[in-house]
Amino acid sequence: MKRLPCSGDEACLTRLYSLSDADRDFLSSKRGARNQLGVAVQISLLRYPGVERRLESEPPAALIQFVAHQIGAP
Known part of the structure; x- marks a missing residue:
């Protein structure tokens, strides 16, 4: 299984x-929200x-936080 391209690096999250x-x-x-x-x-x-991605797996917390910050979600 391939992992997400980046899981916590701020520059990588921003770029991708x-x-x-x-x-x-x-x-x-x-x-x-x-x-x-x-x-x-x-x-x-x-x-x-x-x-x-499997139904029982969750996206990395860093990705969720990064996306939430962009849309102003808590």
Whole structure:
């Protein structure tokens, strides 16, 4: 199983997982911070389709925090 390209390095997270203005516009159409964050994390993970994800596994906390900060979610 391939791991995510970066799991905690701030420069790497910024380079690979920064959301575009179009991404943020799309996310603003979703109800509630929880749903917005969930969709934002899915968008980020879909950028690397060769990375295997299992239903019972969670994305790295650093990725969730990075995405949450971008959209202003708690």
